[in-house]
Amino acid sequence: MTTTNTEKTISPDQQPPKMPGALPLLGHMLEFGKNPFDYMMRLRNTLGEIGEFRMFHQKMVLMTGPEANEAFFRAPDAQLDQSQAYKIMTPIFGKGVVFDAPPHKKDQQLKMLMPVLRDKPMRGYAQVIVQEVEEMIANWGDTGEIDLLEFMKELTIYTSSHCLLGDEFRYELNEEFAKIYHDLEKGVNPLAFVFPYLPLPVFRRRDKARARLQELVTGIIAKRAQKTEKSEDAFQLLIDATYDDGSSLSAHEITGMLIGTIFAGHHTTAGTAAWTLLELARRPENMAQVLDELDTHFGVDGEVTFQSLREIPVLESVIKEVLRLHPPLIFLIRKVMQDFHFKDYTVKAGKYVCASPRVSHRIAEVFPDPEKFDPDRYSDARQEDAKPYSWIAFGGGKHKCSGNAFAMLQLKAIFSILLRRYTFELINEKDSYQDDFTQMVVQPLSPCRVRYVKRKNINEQAAESIAQPDGQESRQADYGFTIQIDKELCQGHATCMTEAPELFQVDDAGNLTVLQEQPQLDLLFKAQQAEKYCPTKAIKIKLN
Structure with a gap:
């Protein structure tokens, strides 16, 4: 329960309350390391929405709940620095790449990758993902x-590499790239947060894999330079990209950014995909609802497209509920570069602050009965995630995961094929499937065995076209509307421009312009579609 102070005045420089029980040298590291989620829940229940604990010598401040999350995500980089907190990734991405780059350079590097995550290329990814799923299950048989x-x-490594990196990584380097990626992945070890260059075997393998990948990247760059036809994947974008001063990326920088692209598209999605099937297998009633939606919408062999994947709200709500209960990143970290104020408290420069999606998603005042798996939370009637910064599975603010739209597309495309072909049953007791908190990216404990059974008698009746809600036309006739843009949240995906080109323009640099201050009423539905599908929720449509 959140603590309050109603009988005394707190100084503006009041430090956040401290968690008791710190050990000499270790601080709370042993308790935290055993189960980070349990420890952070205990901290919130003891101290409220803000509280301090210690990992070795480092002072950490945990902030949870919508108000605390908003303060955390909206703070400027000069105050809460993301880069300083993620030096753990420097040996993997490389020195001078992404989190290790100066702020102005990091921003340019991230913008170079945005075109592959914008609306137009995203529309071609659904077919690629479907192809990969069909190939993976082609020899499964009946059970x-x-x-x-x-x-x-x-x-997900096949789908991500095929969509984002190109054919060389998907086909020519298939086995070697998988091994390299595995060694890099294992290098994301909690020890690396404090001691990233210890002479441990896991870190040696990480460094060897990073060097080998750069060799391969250099070779592919040379081969592509000989071709007349250019690819349209992230790899080619990086080869062609230049900084503001006109300089090109080095092979070292391209390698690091490609690794970052795959980590974002694979690392978290694999665990979420596994948990989606596990939660549905645990709950036959939810599984039946999803299957009914997919069968009705697609039939047996209905085409899976970018647009058709938008029209399966039951599955989307299931995935959102999985991400609420099992967010792959259970805490996000920033270093305090300038004193940071939240309500009556000041967090001094030099400390670290953390937000925890997993803890914030289990606050009963925001999500009633928070331990219950309940996809109906996201229905139009309930909208439990409507309060800003309450559901933060993909982060929030200007640092919200730019690949969140790709992740949702990937998950929905996978299940639109997999669940129409097979049903899934748990082999072990349902409560034996638990999260593995020993990993930096939380996934189900391995091994994670399930049985698949080929489906029979799939309903082939296609769904009728989705009509506009009753009364929409009359509301358009009675009211005007205005468009509000939170430019801090906009990342330049350009989905809004695809939905309503009459209202929105996004230039090549990702800058958004609203074309009409007082739009005509017949554009309301298009504006609402742009609001609905904006990956970062930067658009708000207000009826006058």
Whole structure:
């Protein structure tokens, strides 16, 4: 329960309350390391929405709940620095790349990758993902058993590399790239947060894999230079990209950014995909609802497209509920560069502040009965995630994961095929499937065995076209509307421009312009579609 101070005045420089029980040298590291989520829940229940604990010598401040999350995500980089907190990734991405780059350079590097995540290329990814799923299950037969997490890891590395990196990584370097990626992935070890260059075997393998990948990247760059036809993947974008001063990226920088692209598109998605199937297998009633929606919408062989994947709200709500209960990143970190104020408290420069999606998603005042798996939370009637910064599975603010739209597209495309072909059953007791908190990116404990069974008698009746809600036309006739843009949240995906080109323009640099201050009423539906599908929720449509 959140603590309050109603009988005394707190100084503006009041430090956040401290968690008791710190050990000499270790601080709270032993308790935190055992189960970070349990420890952070205990901290919130003891101290409220803000509280301090210690990991070795480092002072950490945990902030949870919508108001605390908003303060955390909206703080400027000069005050809360993301880069300083993620030096753990420097040996993997490389020195001078992304989190290790100066702020102005990091921003340019991230913008170079945005075109592959914008609306137009995204429309071609659905077919690629479908192809990968069909190939993976082509030899399954009528029934069998798999390690679900390992299957999803393999599938999502294929889908991500095929969509984002290009054919060389998907086909020519398939096995070697998989091994390299595995060694890099294992290098994301909690020890690296404090001691990233310890002479441990896991870190040696990480560094060897990083060097080998750069060799491969250099070779592919040379081969592509000989071709007359250019690819349209992230790799080619980086080869062609230049900084503001006109200089090109080095092979070292391209390698690091490609690694970052795949980490964002694979690392978290594999665990979420596995948990989606596990939660549905635990709950036949939810599984039946999803299957009914997919069968009705697609039939047996209905085409899976960018647009058709938008029209399966039951599955989307299931995925959102999985991400509420099992967010892959259970805490996000920033270093305090300038004193940071939240309500009556001041967090001094030099400390670290953390937000925790997993803890914030279990606050009963925001999500009633928070331990219950309940996809109806996101229905139009309830909208429990409507309060800003309450549901933060993809982060929030200007640092919200730019790949969130790709992640949702990937997950929905996978299940639109997989669940129409097979049903899934748990092999072990349902409560034995738990999160593995020993990993930096939380996934189900391995092994994670399930049984698949080929489906029969799939409903082939296609869904009728989705009509506009009753009364929409009359509301358009009665009211005007205005468009509000939160430019801090906009990342330049250009989805709004695709939905309503009459109202929105996004230039090549990702800058958004609203074309009409007082739009005509017949554009209201298009404006609402742009609001609905904006990946970062930067658009608000207000009826006058």
